[in-house]
Structures are given as structure tokens and as C-alpha cells.
Amino acid sequence: MDLAVRGYAEAMAADPGNVALALRTYRQALEAGDTALAMRSARVLDQSGVLPRDGTLLFVLDALGRKDWNAARKLADRLKVEGNFAFLSPFLSSWISTVDGPYSAPAVDEKSQFGALTARYLDEHVALQALARKDVAAAKPAILRALSVQTSTLAGLRIALARRLVALGQREDAIALLALDDPALRSTKLELANARQVSELALTPKQGFGRILARLADDVGEGDSRPLALALARLASISDPASGEMRLLLARQLVLSGYADIAVVEVGKIQNDSPWASAANNLKIAALAQTGKSEQALALARDTVARSEASAAQYLQLANLLSEMQQFGPAVDAYRAAQGRFAKGAVPWSLYLLEGSALERSGRWSEAKVALDKAMALAPNEPVVLNYLGYAQVERRQNVPEALLLLHKAQALRPEDPAIADSLGWAHFVAGDPRNAVPMLEKAAAGAPGDATINEHLGDALWAVGRRYEARYAWAAARVFAEGDAATRINGKVRSGFRPEFAAP
Template identity: 50%
Template sequence: MLTIPVAAPAGASVDPQAALHAYARARLADGDGAMALAVDNYRAALTLDPDSVDVARRSYVQALESGDRALALRSAALLEEQGALPRDGTLLLIGEALGRKDWAGARALTARMAEEGNFSFLAPIITSWITLGEGHYVAPVVAGQDRFAALAQRYIDEHVALQALDRGDVAAAVPAIRRAIALRGGESAALRLTLAAQLAARGAKAEALMLVPAGEATFARARADLTRGKVKAAAVTPVQGYARLLSRLASDIASDNSGMALSVRLARIATFADPGGTEVQLVAARLLSAGGLAQGGVAEARKIPVDGWYGALGQAELVDALAAAGDRQAALALARSLAAEPGAGSERQVRLGRLLADMNDFDGAAAAFRAAQADYGDGQVPWALLLFEGSALEQGERWDEARVVLERAMALAPNEPVVLNYLGYAQIERRQNVAEALDLIKKASALKPQDASIADSLGWARYVTGDVAGAVPVLERAAAGAPADATINEHLGDALWSAGRRYEARYAWSAASLFAQGDGAERIAAKVEQGLKPEYAAP
């Protein structure tokens, strides 16, 4: 086996052929998910041919995904020389300048970022951290006429609060804290812990305790320390504030799956800027796991001390990362342990329930979702928890129980499309109360007309009720919205066949067969070969 050195001797000449071999091996390893091997070979290729923009560009992306800061900076420098640095590369350089306390350099790079446009709305917040580092603080200001004003406002309060606490101004921090936490809602646990520590370290114990709810396992250690007055927390530095900003942006971008690759890169840049920052590690763990880099997610989650304030949050992320990495038994054991703790709360039960459902233990999942409802009084249970329980019962073939729970969910949320669709489609599948079920799905479709899954339900319900002509265009719209969905394409094929469009039906079934599994795959294959027969009809 030819061994490519990861570093060439000083003064070594460029060897494009060897670089090409290393680059090819890197791409193959990258495609196979062998991240460490890919990084080694990208590093080698970059050393052997530092003028190659293609090698530097791939090295840059792989370095960010793998968390190799040195390779990221090296490839970024080469891309910068070639005028080919991606826009997020400017963010990487800003973090490095802030880490060196090179305020002038950070200021210049922030101005460049604003000119580049993509991340210009971050400039007021980054500039405010720079002024704090320089010793003449100026609060972030967003001009009302700025076209990105609303977007920038989403992030400002958290930083105003942290900067005020850095200056010891608790009175200015408290209203900003309230706004920041209200904005983040159910995602505010880590932020609450950080702000509570900062408040307590500045003598605002009562305000700190207000941020950490009593009786919840997630906050138990923090609350105990706060009550005893056992809190020390250094002020957040400019580079740490910057890392938090990128991390928050990465999390928001990830809400749109099309932006997952960028989210992962931003999360990694945040960890480079603040390698010991627990909140940025939490976000990185979550996004790496969701972005197909689960081993990296496991590594980030394991960096978070189990016995620290953020330990419970880190363990929750570790459950998800382990499951995404394929180690479901370890994930399940940890999830059960977390759910069994006093004051575990509904979130842990839901995480356990989802994991059990993914492992086809629907009875266990239903029990976990039911346990999640224990935190709520009569009439206060969120409809989503009832939907989770009803779904688990339905998938576990306990339909009579499921229907009761799903009808409770609908009573609480009569205009929630996902509830209407689930209850309606479950009855259509069983050919029960077909007319009433069709009405539920029609209502769901009217409330959310662009949803491909709901369009499929509506088309299939029309097909089941004998309206083939009305079913076909709706199912065609559903298939256009979700071309990789096996169920939708199978439904479309059945409807097309029944409408006499048999060539198109086989085409739709063939598309379904690319993604179908198990019994469905066998049924669809039979239809492609023999056409639609009663025994091959979709359920």
C-alpha cells in the first residue's frame, strides 16, 4: 500500500500526481463515511499541492465537519490567497481575530462580512463585543430601516444581557434576559443556566433562582448550588459571545433542513472560537447528529461534564447522538436512566417514547408518552403529547384505544392539520367512518394546502370513496411535493391504474419501489410486473 505523508519536508516540491492520489483517496473515504481517513488524505493532498483550489475547498469543508481546526485554518488561508474563501470562512477568521484580541483585525473582518452580505445582520452584535474588548463599550444598535432589522433583533437581547452583566449592570440585564428567554421559549434551558450563573456571580441570587425552575431534574444541580451560594462564573468574553451568536444562528438555520450543511459549519466554527463553551458544544452535538455526522455528535456530547450544571442537557443530546450513530441499545439504556430520575419531566419521557417507537416498541412508547402527560393537570395536557400517544397505540395495533386518545387531541386542537390528518387517515386505512374521515382530511388540507402528506391523505381518501377522477390530480400534486415518498407514489400508481393510465401507473410504482421496504416493496414489485390486483392494493 502506498503511504502518503501527512506533511511534506520543508522545501519539498509540489507533486500534483501524488496530491491527486491523496485527494482521490480522501474523496472515497469521505463518501464511505471514514472521516478520519478522509481528513488525513485531504491534509496530505493540501500539503502536496497547496495551489489547488479544489483540494483546499474540499479540505476546508471536511475540516469543519470533522472539527479539525488546524486544517480548517490552513485550507482557509490557501483559499483566501486564491480569492476563493467561502463567505462562512470570513466568520472563521473573525473568531480567530477575537480569540487573539486583535480588535482592529476583527473590526476589519466584520466590515468585510457586512460588505459580503450573507451575514451582515450580525455586524452590530459582533461590533458591540469588539467595543467591549477595546474598553469603550457601545451597545448593539439595529437601524429600523435596515432590511435585516427583524432578523438581527432576534439575537440582540441575549448579547445585551451578557454584556450588561460583564459590566456589572444587573438592572440593565434583567429586562433583556426576560426578552431573550421569552424568544427562545422551550429551547431556553441552557440559556437559563448561563444567565443564572452570570447573575449569581454578580450578587443577584434572587434573579438567578427565578431562571431555574424548582423540581425539574434538568435544573436540580444549578438550583442547589444557587441556593447554597456556591457559584463562580467568569464574565463572558468577546470571543465567547461571538461563539454563542454563531451557535444560535446555526441552530436557527437548521430548522430548515435545506440549510443543514451550513448549520454544521457554523456550529463547528463556534466550537473553534470557544472550544470549552458548553452551550456551543450542546448545539454542535445536536446539529452534527441531525446532519449525518453522528459520531461527531457523540464526541461533542461527551465533552459536557455529567456532574456539571449542563450535565442533564448533555446527556439528552448524547441519547440522540448515540441513536443517530446506530448504537440504539446504549441510547435506550441512557434514555431510560434519565426518564427514571425524580423530576425527570415530560421532555425526557418524550425522548424515551420516540426512541422506543423508532425501535418498534409501540407499547413502551405509548406508556412513555402517557407518563409525559403526568406533569399537566386535567384539561392541560398538550395536544401534541396526545398525538404522540395515539400514534404509538395506532402503530401498535391498539386502534380502539388510539382512536379515543386521538379524538381527545382533536377536541383540544380542532384546527390543527396534523391531528385532523392523522385521525382521518387512520380511519381511511381501516375503511371506517369513511365519509367523516374524508371531511377531517379536507379540513386539514384547507388549513395546510401545501403539505404533501396531507395532500396524499386527501387523494387516497377520495380514491377509497370511489372518486378516482378527483383523486388523481391531488395525488399527482402530493408526489410532486414528495417525489421520494414510497407511500405517495404507490397511492398515485393505484389511482392511475384505476383511471386507465396504466403506463403512468407503472412509472409511479417504479418510483415507489426505489424507496419501499419490507412487505411494501414486495407488493409494489408485484404491481409493476402484473398490474393492480385486489390482493396488491395499497392499504
């Protein structure tokens, strides 16, 4: 990305009025965080009337950073006219009014197209603005309303509110906001509880507006609008470059957008004493793994859990890394360590499933069965558990009638899942019932046509019922994606038909 940005900068210098070039330059510079280059190319686009709508948000942050309130107000009006981000205009105007009064709280039309979305953000900004104006009485009910309608912890919001409450002499209320099981909240709670005095500056309009961009990036990122989510996250980081919270948000969006190498650089900018240091460390491990630096990721994950305060999530991250690297024995130990971080009887079923999977893949089936039985006892209606336990027994030709019952239940709970359809069809085949196996395996192959295992299973079942031409076709499809021993076995069936030594496991 850095190399691309340098190239675009040189090209823009050579041909500063080229609109097509400016558009590419703008997008790449914004994603890379080169604010000066993004602004330069955005102005070219704006003069030609083709500025992307998020470019107006960049202009907003520039005006707020220069404290040009008149320009910022004009941009608030422009947002209304342009439409795409019109719902942000009331928040922008309101933040401006906190420093260039008279103060006016943000007003949201809940009946508008984006009313329900922006109503979620309303009370948190009313609360932050009240604290910016040192109006604790107005802030407290807004804080309660803001947190009561959310389903996540909103650690960043809680920390921002708590710091400013302590600065205004409301330590008890601030500590209460942080009483949740989250590393960032625990860190901040300890800091604020022990600090004699906290001098926290009020949020500037630029920082305040950046907070809504951050929340919007998270919300947009849950869908398929990845470029917009990344642009919003970068804009949020521009609004408050010193904020570890904004840096972490940006790094997360970079990882999701396939820029894991840049994410590693971004999390490296978060200070070790930041409340976000633990989350940054975890994200760095994931980013290193995504870039193919598995050994570095593993070394960092091991170092992380070596600390006495390592959490279940950190042990889980280590265990998953080890599993991906096919180090199943150490992975089992890490999964069990993660389980040990929970109170008795509170271990999630997913941890037993993951432990069972690692044990099964390492050849320790008797231990795996115990772990998988624990998972099923806790989650008797989870299709993934039913499927794994059922199929693992079918593979070993153990308890096939009982395994069939598990797989029928899984299929009833998730009828469109090709993996479950394959498991059930193959279980029927193993049980000596190829006629009932074929429809299920055909359904599975239709849902996952590129799966070598499913196509091989279908070919074996078709051969058993006498549909031998179709069987060879299914095996040929399986051969396209098969590797290693499976490829050798399937090639033999394509050439010579089914033989006992070619049977699928």
C-alpha cells in the same frame, strides 16, 4: 471526517500552495474542529484572495484569543468591507472596547439589510457587556428588553446572565431569570440558590463574540443554509471550548448535517454535572439512532427514564424509538408514562395521537380508537388527527360515512396534502363511490408520485370506473416501490387485472 482531515493535512504538507486543495482542506478542517489546519489553509486562501467569508470570522477568533486588539479592530473593518458579515462588526468592536476601552456599546442600523436580525441580539450583548464591566444598573434594563422580545426560553443566555448577576451580588434577580421549566435552568437555579459564593469571570471578547455566532448559527439553521450553520456552530465552539452550551449547539448542527457519529463524540465532552447534561444525553440518543445504533440508543433511553426525574420529553423520546423499532406494546406504555408527567387536563393532543397510532399498529384497535377520540376532542381542527382517525376506520370498513365527514374536513383544512387526498379518495371508493374517488386519488398521485399505496388505490378506482389501461399504468407505478405482500398483490393486478383477492386493504 477524522480520516478525511488527516488525508487533507498530509496533502497540504505535500503541496502547501495548492489553492484548490486549501479550499477543500479549510472547509473540512473547520467542520471537524481542527483549528490549526483550518487556520493554515485559510492563510493560503487569503493570500490568493479567495478566502470564504466565514474564514474572516476564524481570523477574528484567532486575534481575540491572542488578545491582539489592533488586529481584531482591523478585522472588524474588514467585515464591513466584505459585506457578508458586516452586521457583526459593531458587536466585535464593542466587545473589544470592554477590555481595551473606551467602552462603546454596539450600534445597529435597524434600517440596513440585516437590521431586524441584529436588533434581536443587541440588548443581550449590551447586558452581557454591562455585567462584564460590573455595571449592574445598566445591565438590568437591557436584560428585560432582551428577554421580552424573544419567543424561546434562551436558556443559555439566561444562565450566562444569572451566573454573572450572582457573582455581582444580585442573587434574587439571578434566580428570577431561571424560573422556567427547562432542565438546564432548573439545574443552574438549584446550584446558584445553594452556593454561598459564585466567582464567575466576565465574558472575554472572544467568548462574547462567539455568543453572537452561536445565535446566528441557530437562526441560519432554521433555513436551508446547513453548511453555514455548521461552520458558525463550529466557530462558536472554538470561541469557548469549555462551554457545554456551545458544545451542545455544535452537536445539534452536526446531527442536522448528517454527522451524527461526530455529534456523539461532541456531546461526550459535556460533563455530567453540566446544566447541559440532560440535553446532551437526549441528543446522544437521537444521534445514536441516526447512525443505526438503535439498540444502544434504546438502552440509553431506557436508562434515562429509569431515573425518578425523567421528563415527559424523555419518555416521548423512548416511545418514539420503540415505535420506530416496531416494539409497539412497550411504546404504548412509554407514551402513557409521558402523559402521566402532565397535570390533569394538560396532556397535549399529540401524545394521544401517538399512543393511538402505536395501539393501532399493534392490533389493539378498540384501545386505539379511545386514544384517537381523545386527540380529536382536544384538537378537532387538526388535519393530522382527522386524517388518522378517518382513514383508520375506512381501513376497517367501520363508520365509513362518519369517517368521510372527518376526511372532508381534513381536506378542507389542508387541501394540498396528498396523504389526506388519498384517504378521502379511498374512503369514497370504499363507500361505493369510485367516480368521486378517482379525482381525489389522481390529485394524491400527482402530489406523491412515488407512493405505492396511493398509486395502488388509484389503480383500483380507475379499474372500477372502466379506465383499465390507466389502472394498469397506476399499478405498474405502485409496483416500483411496493414491498412484501403489497408487491405480490400489485403484481397480480398488473398481470390479471382486478380480482377480489387482490383488493387493497
